[in-house]
Amino acid sequence: MLMLTGQRDKKKTINTPTDHKMAASLGGKSPGLTHGAKDGFVRVRKGDLEKLTTEVMQLKEFLPRILNRDLIEMLHKARAAQIMKEQLVQDQEQLRQECLHLRSRLDALQTECQKEREEKLLLREQLWQSGVELQQQADFCSGLGSAACSLLWSCSASEHTVTQWLADGKLQSFLVLAAQTLESFVRSLDEDGKAQTEDHNSQEHQFVLALAGTITNIAAVTCGRDFLSSSAHIILDTLMKLLELMKPGVFPKLKVLMLMALFNVSISVKGLQYISENPGLLPLIWTLLDDGDWEVCLHSLRLLQSVLLEEEVLLLLGSPLLDPDLQACVSRLTSSAQPSLRLAAQQILEDLQALQQGQRCKQSSL
Numbered sequence: 001m002l003m004l005t006g007q008r009d010k011k012k013t014i015n016t017p018t019d020h021k022m023a024a025s026l027g028g029k030s031p032g033l034t035h036g037a038k039d040g041f042v043r044v045r046k047g048d049l050e051k052l053t054t055e056v057m058q059l060k061e062f063l064p065r066i067l068n069r070d071l072i073e074m075l076h077k078a079r080a081a082q083i084m085k086e087q088l089v090q091d092q093e094q095l096r097q098e099c100l101h102l103r104s105r106l107d108a109l110q111t112e113c114q115k116e117r118e119e120k121l122l123l124r125e126q127l128w129q130s131g132v133e134l135q136q137q138a139d140f141c142s143g144l145g146s147a148a149c150s151l152l153w154s155c156s157a158s159e160h161t162v163t164q165w166l167a168d169g170k171l172q173s174f175l176v177l178a179a180q181t182l183e184s185f186v187r188s189l190d191e192d193g194k195a196q197t198e199d200h201n202s203q204e205h206q207f208v209l210a211l212a213g214t215i216t217n218i219a220a221v222t223c224g225r226d227f228l229s230s231s232a233h234i235i236l237d238t239l240m241k242l243l244e245l246m247k248p249g250v251f252p253k254l255k256v257l258m259l260m261a262l263f264n265v266s267i268s269v270k271g272l273q274y275i276s277e278n279p280g281l282l283p284l285i286w287t288l289l290d291d292g293d294w295e296v297c298l299h300s301l302r303l304l305q306s307v308l309l310e311e312e313v314l315l316l317l318g319s320p321l322l323d324p325d326l327q328a329c330v331s332r333l334t335s336s337a338q339p340s341l342r343l344a345a346q347q348i349l350e351d352l353q354a355l356q357q358g359q360r361c362k363q364s365s366l
Helices: 020-025 046-066 069-155 159-168 171-187 203-220 222-231 233-245 252-266 269-276 281-288 294-308 311-317 324-333 339-365
Strands: none
Touching (some): 069 203, 159 171, 203 222, 222 233, 222 252, 222 269, 233 252, 233 269, 252 269, 269 294, 281 294, 281 324
């Protein structure tokens, strides 16, 4: 047995830490170790030391054979696989956290969606209720407007009333509103051009008819048509434009009232000159002669007759009045079953023929 001490002498010594790991590395023979006292050294049998030396030498000899390149590569792969596994575990944990986050957001969005759906249903209910209330208000306004305009229509039959309206200075604003209302109504008529069934009890129709009737009555009074001819061109332009927009057979009563208003204005020389300056006047009359409603045709003929009676207007309109197609259109109306329409057509046909004869005489004299 070797004696290991902390002193330097001729005997062989080994400096070894005082722990049990050294004992485990010596083949697990812990009884072969004798703990030293106070200097931190232990006693080791010579046989154990030689055995340990032999084992170390054997490890040095055989370890390179065992740890060849394939094994090292396999260990590297195993290490890489371990690292990848750890990374995958981390990624999986991250994905799980993201999934939980997305699920939480989904739940929140579903809750919000349900809330919005409920709010939408509530708003739809409120919208429906508002639509009902709006329709009720519209019906009330239509009824009120119809009643008020019917009263105006009745009052406007008095010349004194129209004179009083002109004196008050409110007629201009009324005519502007009337023009806007009529245009809005006409543009809302059947877009397909089909004849619209008139409901004589319709408050909206009565309202519009009363407006047009009031304008017609204003034009029937001398001071009224003078005012329309000089200061209310907007209503005259609107009437001609609306008559052009309205399709054949649609709301003939309104057409008749508007034609009557234009005829009343044409009684004034200034009014006739103004409406004759509109290049669409003759095409409009020509179109209305084929409307199909005999009253519309009758009042179109009367407006044409008013044009034919003014020599200056004849010079202004010129050759379109001599068009044979116009005479043919008027000639067809002379066979109408309505006596008044037939008589008016015969008179105008004679006027057109006389105009054509006079034109021929002028040309022959030249």
